[in-house]
Amino acid sequence: MTSPLKICDNYPLIEKNTLGLPSTARCYAEVNTIAELQSALTFAREKRLPVIPLGGGSNVVLGDFLNALVVHVNLKGRTVLSRDQDCVRVRAEAGENWHEFVLWSLSNEAYGLENLSLIPGAVGAAPIQNIGAYGVELKDSFVSLEAMNLESGLVEYFDRQNCGFGYRDSVFKREKRDQYIIVSVTLDLDATLKPNLGYGQLGDLVARRLGGRAPSAVDISQAVCDIRREKLPDPSEVGNAGSFFKNPEVSSSEMDRLKQAYPDIVAYPVGQNWKLAAGWLIDQSGLKGMREGAVGTYQYQALVLVNHGGATGQDVLSFSSMIQQKVNDKFGVLLEREPRVYMESPQAGLRS
Structure with a gap:
């Protein structure tokens, strides 16, 4: 019993x-x-x-x-569901640590997640956020997920189309928000390594370390880990939630305006639009390493907000609102928060 x-x-x-x-x-x-x-x-x-x-x-x-x-x-649970010469289908339960799942997949000769190494959090959160890093997003290998309906208690199936993935986005942050808890995720990974080294810093680091030797998946994973550790504080040492703001997207005409005013602005094309580097915008607004009370921006990466000790959720929100205002005042660009916010007030109840 x-x-x-x-x-x-x-x-x-x-x-x-x-x-x-x-x-x-x-x-x-x-x-x-x-x-x-x-x-x-x-x-x-x-x-x-x-x-x-x-x-x-x-x-x-x-x-x-x-x-x-x-x-x-x-x-908990990680399983290789099938394997052929091209594809390895794997499944992980929602409570599995994401980074440990990545390392497990590589040890099982299932490739494609190495660029997503050391992203904090659990597997179940990965599709909600459509996590991504160094030129790779979860949706690239996503097959399906199972999620429990909070009203009925029944487990429902979602394929890639049902999830409506976008940049750090999915239906679970929009129309399906607060309606489901993800319980498992299924991915199709590569049976042979196809290195994705297009992200400049990653490719440069791997090339310096290996010379002319072709990288293994573990080489790439380790390089990603080292870059992340250099840029991002360890939450066990300094409280943080990783990147706090999304990289904003602007139209070509808006990009022309910004480029004229700020010739060295950091951006890259996305279809007909441009994605701006939120960290650069915050840095150029004079906010990198800034601190107000117990909350501040990380000295090595302006995109990360840190709790120096004793901060409350309201402190973090107030500080992030100040950053949004300063960046908007300077560049005319509104930053959007990445983390989910759970606050309560007598009037509003739970909100985000």
């Missing part, structure tokens, strides 16, 4: 989010099976509580008190 699901009241979340923000959940449950997740959702419906899923806690800003059931998704 299985033991009943444990629900904790007034549970502290400071150790459950990489920004290290002090937050308390009215109710909290860790779920290790589909049945436990269904039990948690039944509890939330009975208590009329909203549900907040939490994986690695690496892409959230939490308020002081969440009047909700916070569900830590701890579903």
Whole structure:
């Protein structure tokens, strides 16, 4: 007989989010099976509580008190489903650590995720954000996912088209928001390595290290890890949520205006538009390494907001709003936050 699901009241979340923000959940449950997740959702419906899923806690800003059931998704498992000369199909449960899953895939001679090494968080969050780095996005290898409907408790299937992937975006951040908890992800990876070294810094680093030797997937993964460690602070040492803002996209006419005013602006073409480097915009606004109270921008990467100790979720939001205003004042470009925001006020309730 299985033991009943444990629900904790007034549970502290400071150790459950990489920004290290002090937050308390009215109710909290860790779920290790589909049945436990269904039990948690039944509890939330009975208590009329909203549900907040939490994986690695690496892409959230939490308020002081969440009047909700916070569900830590701890579903585990990694499987090679099939293999032929071209493709290796793999499946991972939502609670698996993303970086460990990448390393596991490489050890199983399944390639394509090496550029996504060391991205913090859990597998279940990867499709929500359509995570990407160094010229690769999750959608490039995505086949499908399974997600539990919060209302019915039933597990539903989503293929790539159903997910509506965009730049750091999916239907789970838009029309399907707050309606599902992802429980597993299936990917098609390459049976032979096809190095993607188009991102300048990555290609240069690999070339310097290896000379004329062709890189292995592990070589590429290690180079990505080293670049990320050089640019991004370790959350165990300095609270942060990684890149805090999306790289904004502007039209060609808007790009012409910016280029005329700022000839050295960092940007690259995306179809008919241009993607701007948000970190460069923040840096050029004089905000790199800036600090207000306990919150600041990271001294080596302006795109990262850090908690120097004692910051609250509201502190982080206020600081990020100041950055948005300064960048907009200087460049006429509005930055969009990447992390999901969970705050509560008597008027608004949970919002983001």
